[in-house]
Amino acid sequence: MFLRNTWYVACTPDEIADKPLGRRICNERMVFFRGPDGAVAALEDFCPHRGAPLSLGFVRDGQLVCGYHGLVMGAEGKCASMPGQRVGGFPSIRRFPAVERYGFIWVWPGDPALADPATIHHLEWADSPEWAHGGGLYHIHCDYRLMIDNLMDLTHETYVHASSIGQAEIEEAAPQTKVEGDSVVTSRFMENIMPPPFWAAALRGNGLADNVPCDRWQICRFTPPSHVMIEVGVAHAGRGGYHADAQHKASSIVVDFITPETDTSIWYFWGMARNFKPRDAQLTETIREGQGKIFGEDLEMLEAQQRNVLANPTRNLLKLNIDAGGVQSRRVLDRLIAEERQAAQAVQAVS
Amino acid sequence: MFLRNTWYVACTPDEIADKPLGRRICNERMVFFRGPDGAVAALEDFCPHRGAPLSLGFVRDGQLVCGYHGLVMGAEGKCASMPGQRVGGFPSIRRFPAVERYGFIWVWPGDPALADPATIHHLEWADSPEWAHGGGLYHIHCDYRLMIDNLMDLTHETYVHASSIGQAEIEEAAPQTKVEGDSVVTSRFMENIMPPPFWAAALRGNGLADNVPCDRWQICRFTPPSHVMIEVGVAHAGRGGYHADAQHKASSIVVDFITPETDTSIWYFWGMARNFKPRDAQLTETIREGQGKIFGEDLEMLEAQQRNVLANPTRNLLKLNIDAGGVQSRRVLDRLIAEERQAAQAVQAVS
Amino acid sequence: MFLRNTWYVACTPDEIADKPLGRRICNERMVFFRGPDGAVAALEDFCPHRGAPLSLGFVRDGQLVCGYHGLVMGAEGKCASMPGQRVGGFPSIRRFPAVERYGFIWVWPGDPALADPATIHHLEWADSPEWAHGGGLYHIHCDYRLMIDNLMDLTHETYVHASSIGQAEIEEAAPQTKVEGDSVVTSRFMENIMPPPFWAAALRGNGLADNVPCDRWQICRFTPPSHVMIEVGVAHAGRGGYHADAQHKASSIVVDFITPETDTSIWYFWGMARNFKPRDAQLTETIREGQGKIFGEDLEMLEAQQRNVLANPTRNLLKLNIDAGGVQSRRVLDRLIAEERQAAQAVQAVS
The missing domain is CATH 2.102.10.10 (Rieske [2Fe-2S] iron-sulphur domain)
Known part of the structure; x- marks a missing residue:
């Protein structure tokens, strides 16, 4: 597993x-x-x-x-x-x-x-004084792959996080998924939308207008064994979106390290890295608290999903386009786990 | 099951x-x-x-x-x-x-x-403005048949509900059990006894003398799958007992719907229906509170009985005359479950 | 078992x-x-x-x-x-x-x-007005033999009870273990050491100097099925140690009855018996409270050890000289359990 x-x-x-x-x-x-x-x-x-x-x-x-x-x-x-x-x-x-x-x-x-x-992949945000990072740890009773699925399909924000980062436009924008070697990247771009509460606050915090149309992006990158880094942000519409200058956008990297504890439980290290106001410790703490609340909303759903899946072991789940990020990540994992097993057996055969 | x-x-x-x-x-x-x-x-x-x-x-x-x-x-x-x-x-x-x-x-x-x-059996008390009903829901960790046993043998009132509806005269009056098709009826009549606290209060509430000898009755009716309606009441002695006029008695229907959750847990919908003062919402609430306390006394016993029975799986229990209501109810259930299974197999054989 | x-x-x-x-x-x-x-x-x-x-x-x-x-x-x-x-x-x-x-x-x-x-072995301390006894009961999730091990190797006092009865000199004094029929005795004598806090307080309570060098002893006696009586005490150095007169020492018997509940849980009756000030009920209570706190420190360790041992079922543990008391006690138990089983089989063969 x-x-x-x-x-x-x-x-x-x-x-x-x-x-x-x-x-x-x-x-x-x-x-x-x-x-x-x-x-x-x-x-x-x-x-x-x-x-x-x-x-x-x-x-x-x-x-x-x-x-x-x-x-x-x-x-x-x-x-x-x-x-x-x-x-x-x-x-x-x-x-x-x-x-x-x-x-x-x-x-x-x-x-x-x-x-x-x-x-260990280089993590620029953790290694540079231009960046700040804050985060926390949750213990969750679910298979680590259910959390990978969760993070590689942010459609759930519209429902699970409706009051903070969710908005209907997310599910209206089809995600694109591509596999790059052992990495999987799922991207979603929304144009000319109003920023949801969390991002409106981030724009305000950056001294930017928060009630104007924006472009919004979510670029989720899975790397083995179970890490998901998500580039997220909004920019005032017409400023180049993801490529906009710093004075027209608010952006961050959502950091997710998912460590299996048992077959059906995880240690979930979540956090957010940003490259604006990196020395503002109060801002780091404010973001950490807000993110902690939002990410806590996933717990009940994931644990209930886990119980339901265990109670229905033979049931196939749907694999839609929005699930491509999770599906491709599991394929990478299955391949690497199989390779690891074969290598171990080859060593045993020799010895 | x-x-x-x-x-x-x-x-x-x-x-x-x-x-x-x-x-x-x-x-x-x-x-x-x-x-x-x-x-x-x-x-x-x-x-x-x-x-x-x-x-x-x-x-x-x-x-x-x-x-x-x-x-x-x-x-x-x-x-x-x-x-x-x-x-x-x-x-x-x-x-x-x-x-x-x-x-x-x-x-x-x-x-x-x-x-x-x-x-679905017609429930007159639920369908008529002459009646009022109040009740609640308990989640109990026991086989649904243990609750049927409990309700079809009210001898337990003397012990489990000693301070409210129990009295020694219950166990001194032998119950009669008869099977009517898929229904099982266990009746108990006590004559010339003093009313226990709950019924004394009910008599008082009806404006009747509460410290005089009474006749008391309990008529428990099981119907599949797991419903037990119990006609209960007291009448001043010599007024015809169960058939006494309304101005000489206090009576109700104890309503019990037992819904299996798992093999060893139930959703227990309990309540009481009455055809006096049906529009007195305060009285409905007072009765509901009193009944809730009394019926809560069964929980500990039933869950402890369930654990003991599971720990002694090969042990036969006694089947006394007082158990006839439960025993006959289980027989009806066993027969109907077997019929259901045979019908399902016949359908499979044809298809 | x-x-x-x-x-x-x-x-x-x-x-x-x-x-x-x-x-x-x-x-x-x-x-x-x-x-x-x-x-x-x-x-x-x-x-x-x-x-x-x-x-x-x-x-x-x-x-x-x-x-x-x-x-x-x-x-x-x-x-x-x-x-x-x-x-x-x-x-x-x-x-x-x-x-x-x-x-x-x-x-x-x-x-x-x-x-x-x-x-039932005669317990002098329980039968004589010269002695007082106080104690309590703990429910612990561990195999009863883990508690026997615990009590037959008091080296653990240095670590688990560092602030009360532990001291480095315990582990520096090698214990002696001998088997006497079905009993096992492990003894440890320390000479010319400073009394640890619990014993300093006991000396003070007896009106003795508490900041002078002492001799200290621990004589643990296991008897089947799972009883461990421990003679413990300190005497001012040079007064004969264990054999010192009452006015130069403070001593007690630690009383441990370990009763298996299940394969991995026990009822642990702990206590202390003393033959000084036997009618001082306040002192009995003070000692009982202190002992309760100290013996409570073992709970977490024993339950964690039990979980670890269950998670590693094939692993052999070390048997050092300090473990001889527990190892010999288990040998006595294994022999007696085997004899009991053989006797039962012989009875079955005859009948």
């Missing part, structure tokens, strides 16, 4: 600031903490002594001390010491490659030998 | 006044709403587009609009339209025959071709 | 003072109450009439009256009467031998023919 030889967002640095963090990812129970050099470490959340979760312990000098009987686990998954014990023969526990980058902790649930941090 | 070609009470009109209602009945997830002519409609609670529950959407012009991406579902289960889509080839969803009658919405979970609203 | 032909602590007398108590023990649903002579009785919590839990009823004249329809169950599990019924042919329900002793109600889940109250 999941790609394993890939990088997922596991947590944010503040989640491991004071103590280790236990989190299940792709059905693996992991513990995250900072090792001796401050670098992030991820291990199996299982003390080899009596099976207690190491995440209930504490970090001392970059090592994880089990909170039950004090076994000291090194950042590589090898027991470093234990009071009164010789630990040379203690079994190691699994280590998961983990790196900190772009303001997130990333983890590789698959074969450590294949993990290369260079394959 | 359930009869399917039959009418169950699904909900009350107020439950679909503002928005569609999702409710599971006989293990089917259904959505109830008012169609174009105001008539009630019941459909499978499953949008054929992406599987979202239609009950999370809204009603517009008698059609159900999916709250996820706006598919518009007609009251017959055929997709009427969807923004930007041609819907001619969309699969239909199941429609369940539904009618509004006697102040309730009724649904037929089985074969629509067999559904005939004329087979 | 459990010994059955043995005595477990089922409840305390106050739990059956006002009404019968339903409690599952060793996967058996039992009801406890006081019979006609005030002696405690334990029966299957199942009314043979309709399967209701008898524990929802009430006690009348030493008999249990079912709260549903009034069946009267005698203390031996034989139906005594039922209003309007002849009960001679009613099936009996299971009786479990039960006795009251040492301030607890004890139950024997196995073969009643083998039950002998004389086999």
